Amino acid sequence: MSLSNSFWRQLPWLLLALIGACALGVVALRRGEAVNAIWLVMAAVSLYLVAYRYYSLFIARRVMQLDPLRATPAVTHNDGLDYVPTNKHVLFGHHFAAIAGAGPLVGPVLAAQMGYLPGTLWLIAGVVLAGAVQDFMVLFISTRRDGRSLGEIVREEMGPVAGTIALFGCFLIMVIILAVLSLIVVKALADSPWGMFTVIATVPIATFMGLYMRYLRPGRIGEISLIGVVLLLGSIWLGGAIAADSYWAEVFTFSGVQITWMLIGYGFVAAVLPVWLILAPRDYLSTFLKIGTIVALAIGIIIVMPELKMPATTQFIDGNGPVWKGSLFPFLFITIACGAVSGFHALIASGTTPKLLASEGHMRYIGYGGMLMESFVAIMAMVAAAVIEPGIYFAMNSPAAIVGADAVSVAATVSSWGFVITPEALESVARDIGETTILARAGGAPTLAVGIAQILHSALPSFNSMAFWYHFAILFEALFILTAVDAGTRAGRFMLQDLLGNFAPALRRTDSWLANILATAGCVALWGYLLYQGVVDPLGGINTLWPLFGISNQMLAAIALMLATVVLIKMKRQQYIWVTLLPTLWLLLCTTVASLQKIFHTDPGIGFVALASRYQTALEKGQLLAPASSSSEMQHIIFNAWTNTALSVLFLLVVFSILFYALRTGLHAWRSPVRSDRETPPIPLPAETAS
Amino acid sequence: MIWERIVRTGRLLRQAAHLMVGQPDYDTYVAHMRAQHPDREPMSYEAFFRERQQARYGGGKGRPVRCC
Numbered sequence: 192m193s194l195s196n197s198f199w200r201q202l203p204w205l206l207l208a209l210i211g212a213c214a215l216g217v218v219a220l221r222r223g224e225a226v227n228a229i230w231l232v233m234a235a236v237s238l239y240l241v242a243y244r245y246y247s248l249f250i251a252r253r254v255m256q257l258d259p260l261r262a263t264p265a266v267t268h269n270d271g272l273d274y275v276p277t278n279k280h281v282l283f284g285h286h287f288a289a290i291a292g293a294g295p296l297v298g299p300v301l302a303a304q305m306g307y308l309p310g311t312l313w314l315i316a317g318v319v320l321a322g323a324v325q326d327f328m329v330l331f332i333s334t335r336r337d338g339r340s341l342g343e344i345v346r347e348e349m350g351p352v353a354g355t356i357a358l359f360g361c362f363l364i365m366v367i368i369l370a371v372l373s374l375i376v377v378k379a380l381a382d383s384p385w386g387m388f389t390v391i392a393t394v395p396i397a398t399f400m401g402l403y404m405r406y407l408r409p410g411r412i413g414e415i416s417l418i419g420v421v422l423l424l425g426s427i428w429l430g431g432a433i434a435a436d437s438y439w440a441e442v443f444t445f446s447g448v449q450i451t452w453m454l455i456g457y458g459f460v461a462a463v464l465p466v467w468l469i470l471a472p473r474d475y476l477s478t479f480l481k482i483g484t485i486v487a488l489a490i491g492i493i494i495v496m497p498e499l500k501m502p503a504t505t506q507f508i509d510g511n512g513p514v515w516k517g518s519l520f521p522f523l524f525i526t527i528a529c530g531a532v533s534g535f536h537a538l539i540a541s542g543t544t545p546k547l548l549a550s551e552g553h554m555r556y557i558g559y560g561g562m563l564m565e566s567f568v569a570i571m572a573m574v575a576a577a578v579i580e581p582g583i584y585f586a587m588n589s590p591a592a593i594v595g596a597d598a599v600s601v602a603a604t605v606s607s608w609g610f611v612i613t614p615e616a617l618e619s620v621a622r623d624i625g626e627t628t629i630l631a632r633a634g635g636a637p638t639l640a641v642g643i644a645q646i647l648h649s650a651l652p653s654f655n656s657m658a659f660w661y662h663f664a665i666l667f668e669a670l671f672i673l674t675a676v677d678a679g680t681r682a683g684r685f686m687l688q689d690l691l692g693n694f695a696p697a698l699r700r701t702d703s704w705l706a707n708i709l710a711t712a713g714c715v716a717l718w719g720y721l722l723y724q725g726v727v728d729p730l731g732g733i734n735t736l737w738p739l740f741g742i743s744n745q746m747l748a749a750i751a752l753m754l755a756t757v758v759l760i761k762m763k764r765q766q767y768i769w770v771t772l773l774p775t776l777w778l779l780l781c782t783t784v785a786s787l788q789k790i791f792h793t794d795p796g797i798g799f800v801a802l803a804s805r806y807q808t809a810l811e812k813g814q815l816l817a818p819a820s821s822s823s824e825m826q827h828i829i830f831n832a833w834t835n836t837a838l839s840v841l842f843l844l845v846v847f848s849i850l851f852y853a854l855r856t857g858l859h860a861w862r863s864p865v866r867s868d869r870e871t872p873p874i875p876l877p878a879e880t881a882s
Numbered sequence: 883m884i885w886e887r888i889v890r891t892g893r894l895l896r897q898a899a900h901l902m903v904g905q906p907d908y909d910t911y912v913a914h915m916r917a918q919h920p921d922r923e924p925m926s927y928e929a930f931f932r933e934r935q936q937a938r939y940g941g942g943k944g945r946p947v948r949c950c
Contacts, residue, residue, distance in 0.1 A: 271914035272937070471939055
């Protein structure tokens, strides 16, 4: 009786798993005819649901042994402000808005150079077995420790040295993230008066909103955000008029280097202004626009049901792709990063979310489910990149050093790879999106914007033009990247003050103007330097910085998963450590191989040392190597290569020292016959809340 | 009946939108203060709003407000 009962309950899930498997089969095996994007979405969604139903339930019941009757920090420390038991759907929205950013959108776009299949497979497998497990585990560990942060937990469970190293690693990652995100903005806005105008317009719009919320009608978030969105849409419309006008187009046309200096200046000024003036209001705009666009894109894909133009796999899985160099293993995994596993989420899952969790029973939905949602966003980004003609995709993303700088030579080179495209087609796409050119727009954002514009324009053909949607998508990405730059510089400043405070205690005082300005300047200088070298890099910058970003992000994930493994051993749940140990080992393998290749690979396109020595040898012989056109540019390339080598070495040192401490603590705890973790003692839920 | 559900869903959506930008529910805060700390006057909505804004963006350790 009970057997048949349970069989009937499992049946729908079995069917769902079958649907997922069939959809994946279509995506993976159909060759020579176009595959519809719906198959991809169906495969992903059904496999996510099955994994959620079974694997996350297994983790919740057996590995974590969650107890819905145990009081969470939100209940025990309830203060109505930081600690508030919150409705689980409301908290899901909060958590998702905090983890979703530019990463899951850009990674899949760059990964599409190998075709849509390898990236899609990793997005699905990676999130189910690694990414969502990491988020869920960190949320669990932090909730059981009064919502403490990742750094504090590492310190408590693995010792103070490991804690400081982890903090240093976080700071490095922050700097790289700020540099690479800014680079994406620069690449999207260079020589684009329309895009530049709309992004500049966000500053007065945000300031107006800030003043309105501060003095006119304090705290009316809803109405002012609505006004802000209307003003933003107006600025996109006005930007079109500006780009069409020869005088004003000239005024708002800036080169990459000019935009870089503006961003650096802006980053410094914005980080010392009061938060209510620009940062907060722009964050409101970017958050609501982000959620709105993600929802619109999902609806758009379902309505339009576009066909994927990109082949399932391209010849570039051999590692010689124009967008980024390196073989499928490990670089595909490094490139995809956030949509499958994102180390940064460990900071969010140990930040505000655990302090708002009403019950341990909600943890699975928010931790595991939130990350599945993020991966779904990455799948949509993959769809957006794959619905574009591959010829256009490669023309936009290949550096001029490889494909040439004018439409004729780009079209010829890209066509010779088998992705047939004419110069006229390239120019007509540029005209459609209201730009003068689409060449050398690496960085993912413009490509994604073209994909989004295609989907939204075919979903609503009579409402506005392609160009409007393109600039809408660029603005939406630029908005939350700028917010990240602003907020990240502030957060980086505090991290730097904390780190330097170990050596000069005076620098730790956050109320001292001098210490603040020094730390802000230090933080801006670090990311600004990396950004500048990326912008002037004749090879395009993205193909250097993005792998560094991917490596650092995946290393942070490895650190979080190592912590989770150590905690499981300390809890004496050794029989389940494979849940976190397997993804840890995979991430350690990927990041170590990738960093070693980035340092030592003999191909100068991949290895920094090989690149430096190639240019050094040429320089000594008095030769100039393309794309450098002067000896100072040669010097520049050599110096950058050594900087990037040093960064890769630093990452390796950080991750291996954490590994050392994890092994030491883990082995010690394994031998111990009793639990040795530092969980706060359980408090039963008060009777009135439990009911 | 159905009307109640719509009102409830609308209120949850509003709460979600506010929490996404770091503003917890004000009514919950006031209810908490009245129940747990009847001796203290709860902050006005304006003061509450400013306090939360500063707490979210003003920085401090372990407060990254967003992801990459």
